[in-house]
Amino acid sequence: MDEASSTLNRARGRVISGDGTRIAYERYGEGPPLIVVSGALCAAEGERPLAELLAPHFSVVTYDRRGRGGSGDTGPYSVEREIDDLATLTEEAGGDAYVHGMASGGALALAAAAAGLPVERLSVYEPPYAADSGARETHAAHGRRLTGLLDRGRRTAALELFLADAMAPEALAHMRRSAMWPGLEALAHTLAYDHAVLGDGVVPYERLARVHTRVLVVGGGASPTRTRRAALAVATALPRGRHRTLTGQTQVVAPQVLAPVLEEFFTEE
Template identity: 40%
Template sequence: MEKVISKDGTTIAFDRLGEGPAIILVGGALSYRSHGKQVQLVELLAKHFTVINYDRRGRGDSSDTLPYAVDREIEDIEALIDEAGGSAFVYGMSSGAILALDVTNKLTNKIKKLVVFEPPLVPDNSRPPLPEDYVEQINEAIAAGNPSEAVDIFLTQAVLIPPEYLPALKEDPMWKDFNAVAHTLAYDGIIAKDVMAGKPLPPNKWSSATSPTLVISGGNSEKFFHDSAKAIINNLTDAKYHVLQGQGHDVAPEAIAPVLVEFLNGTGQSFVAATNKKS
């Protein structure tokens, strides 16, 4: 494990594996760098890149500094990029993909290429938006000392899992890990709040993100993920779209890794035919 100090003094823990151009992995809600699938993805990508796998602030071995702001997470990633040599590829997953878009919008000159997998935007009425008081609900559960309730709120209101499925999920050993980072669900809620409101993206959203970008959706995923991808592509100046057949939101590392390698290390030409920025 290595560490960098972010601009506000927060310690960001990370692992560095492999050789080649650097890639920063930005996890989504409840993720942490030692999660099994994350570790598998790192091992696959390390054959081609120097992989920076980090704990977002407030998770794992990273510290935290309040009050939270999205700009602080952008500074965390910038510190990692500077540690990696001043420029890097970035791969963001789920709500981490929204953060990765925010990072690229602000630090385009440091992001060589960007890949995002299923940013959970709600730009229309294809699914219910986040409740207006979603972040407040999360914070109230945490303040009451009930992280499990915060995870319940996330799963039922953000992921839209029916409540009757929760008892079985709580039997999974990972539930304890979720509880340990449940307070950071409010952070992802702040990141996603404006783009999960059931309203079209503003025309200039991420307009400064000029790095070549690949937006990926799973072939088995819900319609709103595909709608989200198209909304993003329409706002970016250099973006391609790819449907990863046979995959859903819980994408398999062995399925996503070859796509990352092809786009980041190659020209990305195989994605052009499936992509039309205005489609």
């Protein structure tokens, strides 16, 4: 049952996934359902700025992926269980929905669509694959290091390992001293989940060929070259994919820039 709030018809609720895991969600606005799937180290609250911008046009659902925030974390982890979580939320929304996935959340949404989830239309922002098949070994080695650190309870080291790929050393040092660091450490164990969602780390061409819904793949014009190449490769691999570049945006996209693009895509005839 939803717990109502006065902010933009904001409501909180929860569903029970197929394996009995509690999945907590927030819902904003009224209209066609649009589920937002967050990326690594993010939970429902982090998607609130985007959800509020989209709420005048959609009933936007953000949720804590398993192991995060108010959601449970039944083991052992599998990507199939995360797909079932999204399927359960889709049923709660009425049996069909638009879906938008951020980063690794986009990879999860694509995997769900390929597995047969009834997605009316799908958008993703920079799913973090590699377009180069030679990246498989690097991805595997990274996964072994990450899992090893987490298995030994070294959450800080695991978090630093993940963030070092995207941040300069001085920026990472600054983040370690910031107020947000404890919250990130609390989510560090879910980095292994996001790593698993990416499979071998390379654009999954065969899987994407099974996604027959319309898909918009969005990327930032100021993102690293490898990220932009991967986004284009994903769009090309999708039978009904299209690609859009947002000038000046990076891997951390501004919600006020992204929201109009999503609104246009999800409402076009």
